[in-house]
Amino acid sequence: MKAILLVATGMMFVAGVDAAPSTQVAWTPATLDFVEKGDAGRGKALSAPCAGCHDGTGTNPSLSGQLPTYLYRQMQDYKNGNRQDPTTIMNTMASALRDQDMADLAAWYGQQAPMRGAGGASDATGIAGRGEGRRMEPPCSSCHGGAGQGEKVDTPRLAGQSAAYLEATLLAYKSGQRANDIYSRMRLIAAKLSDAEIRQLADYYSRLK
Numbered sequence: 001m002k003a004i005l006l007v008a009t010g011m012m013f014v015a016g017v018d019a020a021p022s023t024q025v026a027w028t029p030a031t032l033d034f035v036e037k038g039d040a041g042r043g044k045a046l047s048a049p050c051a052g053c054h055d056g057t058g059t060n061p062s063l064s065g066q067l068p069t070y071l072y073r074q075m076q077d078y079k080n081g082n083r084q085d086p087t088t089i090m091n092t093m094a095s096a097l098r099d100q101d102m103a104d105l106a107a108w109y110g111q112q113a114p115m116r117g118a119g120g121a122s123d124a125t126g127i128a129g130r131g132e133g134r135r136m137e138p139p140c141s142s143c144h145g146g147a148g149q150g151e152k153v154d155t156p157r158l159a160g161q162s163a164a165y166l167e168a169t170l171l172a173y174k175s176g177q178r179a180n181d182i183y184s185r186m187r188l189i190a191a192k193l194s195d196a197e198i199r200q201l202a203d204y205y206s207r208l209k
């Protein structure tokens with residue numbers, strides 16, 4: 001599948017942000033088609049070594065019901081080193097996966113019932129639904145959807161995700177440790193949030209059903 005590894009997104013220069021390409025995955029029609037045709041049956045078998053960790057507790061993200069395109073790109077980014085897991089576990093896990101394995105795993109997880117929060121969500125910062133004009137923060141919902149359901153092509157679902165994981169990964173965008181978001185979209189947004197707001201937003205999205 002040669003079409004996948006086109007270096008596409010690279011050269012957008014943003015002040016203060018590393019100009020290295022954030023990902024090697026280009027969403028060409030061929031790549032989208034390849035991910036869409038992932039074999040969920042094969043993905044299920046391949047997911048056995050992943051299950052012990054990916055239960056959505058603590059800082060282990062749930063993958064259930066997540067967008068396959070998003071999952072596929074994260075696996076490629078771990079393999080290429082564009083996304084660095086601080087524990088390096090995911091970089092090691094992904095290094096053993098071929099393109100077809102990643103598409104199959106993404107198809108399997110994408111078909112699972114999505115994670116659901118416990119309810120009682122409150123958008124205490126107002127930023128999730130309204131954004132904040134003064135800091136030029138767009139509403140999170142403008143990309144992640146009004147119910148945190150995620151959007152095509154690869155904006156992830158947040159609803160019901162582990163709060164500890166959401167907080168940790170937002171802090172990683174803020175510090176620049178996680179740097180595989182195309183055009184620094186999430187880094188620029190997270191950099192303007194206080195740690196307290198990050199905690200509140202993580203709590204809000206984790207509670208959505």
Ligand code: HEC
Nearest residue numbers: 049050053059060061071074075084085086089090093105
């Ligand atoms: C030892 C525990 C462990 C195992 C085994 C493991 N993972 Fe992970 N995985 C993690 C952790 C922890 C993270 C978050 C890392 C980070 O912050 O970058 C993660 C992140 C991910 C992500 C990104 C999720 C997101 O929302 O961005 C994907 C996709 C993923 N893993 C897929 C897999 C697959 C597929 C397997 C099996 C082949 C697997 N993982 C095995 C612990 C594990």
Ligand code: HEC
Nearest residue numbers: 127138139140143154155156166169180181185186189201
């Ligand atoms: C301009 C569109 C856009 C806006 C606005 C936006 N996001 Fe994102 N977000 C994205 C995209 C695209 C990704 C995936 C980027 C990547 O690959 O790292 C993402 C990733 C994330 C992740 C990582 C999820 C995971 O499973 O690892 C979190 C958490 C997140 N966003 C939270 C937020 C919050 C909270 C806000 C509001 C303060 C917000 N986002 C606003 C587009 C957006």
